[in-house]
Amino acid sequence: MKKKWWRDGLPFECTQCGKCCRVEGYVWVNTADIAKLAGFLQMTPPAFEKKYLRTVGRRRSLIEKPNFECIFWDGGCSVYPVRPPQCKTYPFWHQNLESIETWQEVVEECPGSGTGSVYSGEEIEQLLRQKGETNKSQ
Template structure:
């Protein structure tokens, strides 16, 4: 019987499947809970700086001067003293061009570690469990994108 249970979690090649193999529901509710309240960093890279500056119609230098801070030779969006992201004002001002870190949330290794981490996230993120089902492939692509930038 234990042998049967072990096989239930393996695909045809014998690889263990993640707990989210059937996919996960998520749709950003644009509530801003992940953008406000807790101190943190939102890393931005050269291409993202270019895209956001163009979105605002300003130079990259003007964008950097007004919206970025440097932490250990990396750029992060400024946050206010209360922890709110500078880009949050009753909604994300740059949602269509938001940084990779924001676009890939909540599909980060830390939130996908196990089902209980995902369930914990439901308490603070109203988008978890709602909307379309993201396939395992989509989820893992997001993890790779995020890990490639920040891992």
């Protein structure tokens, strides 16, 4: 990443609109994420994997509904307490913070971005370290 243009912080406050949960894309999960999700749903990890995951190359992603909503979207996130890092860290992904222009694209898509409480540069750094970003738009 080039210089941290966002070092003085950025405003973000999720409006719970669910827009980011209802578009085509991958939600990547690792073994630890799967264990948390499976536990929350009182399933074994293999049963969870069979029912809710797809393999993409060497990675695993949640499946989507035919209309591209996240499989756990139910008028809200039905696994919110254990949602994957990608969901927890949005919109503070490397790809979104690449430049003011990429952030502006996020602001246009996500009504919570660019408004509300300011996340400090340190808080954004912490979220970036969780590497929640995706290769494909969320």
